[in-house]
Amino acid sequence: KKYGIHFVVVGPEAPLVAGLVDRLEEAGIHTFGPSQKAAALEGSKGFTKDFCRRHGVPTAAYGRFTDAEQAKAFVRRRGAPIVVKADGLAAGKGVTVAMTVEAALAAIDEAMLQNRFGAAGASLVIEEYLEGEEASFFALADGTDIVSLGAAQDHKRVGDGDTGPNTGGMGAYAPPPIVTTAMADEILRMIIKPTIAGMKAEGAPFKGVLFAGLMIAREGPKLIEFNTRFGDPECQVLLPRLKSDLLPALIAARDGELRNITLRWRD
Ligand code: AMP
Ligand code: GLY
Numbered sequence: 701k702k703y704g705i706h707f708v709v710v711g712p713e714a715p716l717v718a719g720l721v722d723r724l725e726e727a728g729i730h731t732f733g734p735s736q737k738a739a740a741l742e743g744s745k746g747f748t749k750d751f752c753r754r755h756g757v758p759t760a761a762y763g764r765f766t767d768a769e770q771a772k773a774f775v776r777r778r779g780a781p782i783v784v785k786a787d788g789l790a791a792g793k794g795v796t797v798a799m800t801v802e803a804a805l806a807a808i809d810e811a812m813l814q815n816r817f818g819a820a821g822a823s824l825v826i827e828e829y830l831e832g833e834e835a836s837f838f839a840l841a842d843g844t845d846i847v848s849l850g851a852a853q854d855h856k857r858v859g860d861g862d863t864g865p866n867t868g869g870m871g872a873y874a875p876p877p878i879v880t881t882a883m884a885d886e887i888l889r890m891i892i893k894p895t896i897a898g899m900k901a902e903g904a905p906f907k908g909v910l911f912a913g914l915m916i917a918r919e920g921p922k923l924i925e926f927n928t929r930f931g932d933p934e935c936q937v938l939l940p941r942l943k944s945d946l947l948p949a950l951i952a953a954r955d956g957e958l959r960n961i962t963l964r965w966r967d
Contacts, residue, residue, distance in 0.1 A: 706730055709950060713789055716908075716928055717743035732950045734928045737904035741895070742928040745825045746787045752923060755898035757891055759923040760915075762827035768812040771824055775804045781829035786811050788820025792868030797829065832917035834924070835876045836934055837887045839912075840949055841896045842958040843905030847949065848888065850941065850965065851879035852934045874937040878916050887914065887921050895926070907953055941966045 710720050710733035719736030733739075740747045752759040760783070765771035775782055775798075784807040786794030794817050798804035804826070811821030834856075838849035852874035858864040879887070891912055899906040911927035911934070930938070939946065943964040952961045 701727065701729075707732070707951065707954075709733065711929060713739070713742050713927065713929060717789060721908075730951075730954060732908060732954050734906055734908040735904065738899055738906040738908070739928045740904070741899070741906065741910070741926040743789060744787055745785050745925065746823055748923075748926055749825055749827070751895075751898060751902075755894045757894050757898075757923055758920065760828040760830050762825050765824045765826065766822065768808055771808045771812065771826060772805055774826055775801055775808065778826075778828075780804060783827045783829055784808060784811070785825040785827065786817040786821035787823035787825060788817070790817045790820050792866065793817075794820060795866060797866070830915040830917055830922055830924070832915040832922075833878050835879050835914050835916055836931065837879065837884070837892070837912045837914060838930070838934070838938060839888070839892045839896075839910050840953045840958060840961075841892075841906050841908065841910055842953045842956045843900060843907050844896070844956065845958040846888070846892055846896055847953075847958050847961055847963055848884065849909070849938055849963070850874060851876055851884065851887075852931075852937050853878075854931070854934060869931065869933050872931075872933045872937045874934075874941060883916065883921065887912065891921060891923055907956075 708724055708731045710716055716733055716739040721731045721733045722736050724731040746764045749762050763774050780800045782798050782804050784796045784804050796807035810816040835851050835853050837851045840847045852872050853876040854869035854872040856866045858867050896906055909930050911931050913924040914921045915924055949961050952958050
């Protein structure tokens with residue numbers, strides 16, 4: 701208000717999940733980004749898994765836990781490899797891809813007993829290990845309509861030669877060859893469209909950038925997670941490919957006018 705700012709693009713996940721978009725809109729300041737309710741697609745992995753089940757979005761089989769003993773019993777029953785995830789925001793570090801049962805049990809202890817992720821780890825999603833190649837897909841949405849922003853791949857592990865623990869992304873490139881035109885159509889049809897339609901049907905229309913982290917498995921794309929914003933570092937490789945102005949598209953997404961927007965891309 702002090703500086704007369706009339707359009708805000710909210711970048712990072714913490715203020716989105718905390719409801720900054722709702723607060724700015726209430727104050728009469730036009731804002732690009734999802735509401736607090738819609739940002740739950742990033743803020744709670746458990747919410748997203750249940751949402752995917754309700755709307756038929758393909759994703760790994762899973763269980764949700766708030767009790768460490770029940771979580772451990774599930775891991776012992778399912779065996780390894782298995783993936784343990786803190787429910788809430790953990791800056792890309794809340795996921796353990798456990799190749800052994802022991803590693804999964806240790807991850808449960810870290811999250812639930814040693815509180816490594818604070819409140820974000822009090823609830824866990826434990827899921828099936830997916831095989832395939834990862835890619836990320838980006839779409840602008842205005843609550844109803846969708847414009848594709850294309851795909852990217854990032855380098856997740858901290859060390860050279862793809863070694864060490866996962867990070868939020870050490871670097872990225874676009875476009876990834878695995879996301880062919882046909883694959884992009886399949887991702888839109890199976891993952892992005894049912895999500896935007898499902899959020900609208902549930903009374904939390906999604907406006908903003910929907911960033912789908914995917915495993916391209918033999919049977920097709922499966923959702924690993926959603927982010928509700930441009931990714932860092934992915935944004936750095938997506939936007940230089942854009943030949944159109946981005947700002948009109950962001951305003952159209954905010955105003956429910958995306959159907960009037962066509963973006964042009966460099967090859
Ligand atoms: P997320 O924060 O949920 O995107 O998970 C971080 C990373 O963990 C992903 O980019 C994958 O490399 C890996 N990962 C997460 N879930 C799975 C899964 N179900 N199967 C295999 N790898 C996974
Ligand atoms: N690079 C993934 C993210 O921004 O969360």
